[in-house]
Amino acid sequence: MKIGNVEVKVSILSIGVFVIFTIFLLVASVFSSDVRSQLIWLIPGLFLLLVIPVVLNYMSRSEYADITPVYEAAAKAVRIKLINENMIGKPVRIEGVVEKVRFRFLNRPQFIVADRSGEIAVKMFTNPDEDIHEHDVVEVLGMVIHRYVAVGDPVINCVSIKRIGKNAGPAKER
């Protein structure tokens, strides 16, 4: 679904929640006249379960679209091995192969990106512009952050991840 210039995606989880509550509501309304009398509120409430994630997704994606040019100008291209705790808060640009993709179903994907020097977790707090899969060669723009707010190893808070090459196969085999 596209709103303005922003491609909005609803996560599988949100759709799942909507479907489950729809089934609950259907069953409850069949067996209970009390529920049927409240359908005028319950049905809009049910749709809010879809609308709220869509609105949040639109807001986060439009925000990311606005700050991407800032990162394109400020981020420095570095090898993954050189990213360390002293770089917390610094914008960086890395290129590498996606080795793993996690939590895609939450619209909060986490990619493990590797180059010749090492690998790093790339966390994104919304879904990327394009579908990124394992073994894609990508360019990542983002900021170095701690894994758990103030502690943990350095990871990249991703602002933009773009496919720049064809499927490359696992990085360690190359």
Place this chain on the structure above:
Amino acid sequence: MSQTDIPAGNPAVPGIYYDLAVPVFSFGGAALAILTWTSGISIDLRFTAAGCVIASFVLAYLAWIRPKKDIVALTTPIYAIIFFAVPLDDAVATIVLELLYAVSLSILLVRLKYRFGAPAATHEKGTLSGPLGEYVEKTQPACAGLPPAAAHRAAVVFLRYAAGEYGDVQLEARGGILLLDGSGNAPAFKTAFEILAEQAAITEKSLPRPAWYRQFTSADEALLARPLPPEKKNDEGYDAGFDAALDNALLLLFAAAWNASEADRGHLRTAETFATRVIEG
């Protein structure tokens, strides 16, 4: 059990005792609960649950001392307190809960050891461990004649690079070259400053990798952490020499600063993990 499994902060207690404490306390508490229940002794089973609580704190400590933190293991004390602070009416339910919790902690301990690596290595004050320590020790004679001001500048350049402040690196590295007095092994240190100045400028301006760049010569090789790679590019057009030059320059400046500028060691410790990553490649 490797040497690095000894937790930091208290080398007097071997790491295996901490590892064993988790199942011993958690299953021990559960076993005590079973014993008191089967022998008909009427006590509050919450006392036996203290074993699970202690085991949770030990597991959280083991997670805390690792460089890579496991958030699940770190939060187990919270769950232990929540689960066992409020007594269950049924003794059987309490015992089952304690047993299940002990099993969970044991699984988390195994997961912690296999997925989150060894605890941070301990070292005596003023020394470095592992390959980095060996390399710094190897370069000690070569660094002995370095002017302290140049060694201090080497620390500044290294730390600025580690922090991603590439604009400052260029300026500081040029200053470092001027402080070298040209004696002994100065040519290798001068090359290291030049490499960092050049590569920091390339990174700062987001320039493509040049075909010609500053490198160490074979005369410097005895001082370098890793051998000079063949100059030709591989099939994918990747030139390993460019990255190797940077790694060697960073490590040589770290060694220079560590050996010849003792006052900077505290600052260098903050980037020790970075230097270790560079040398371990």
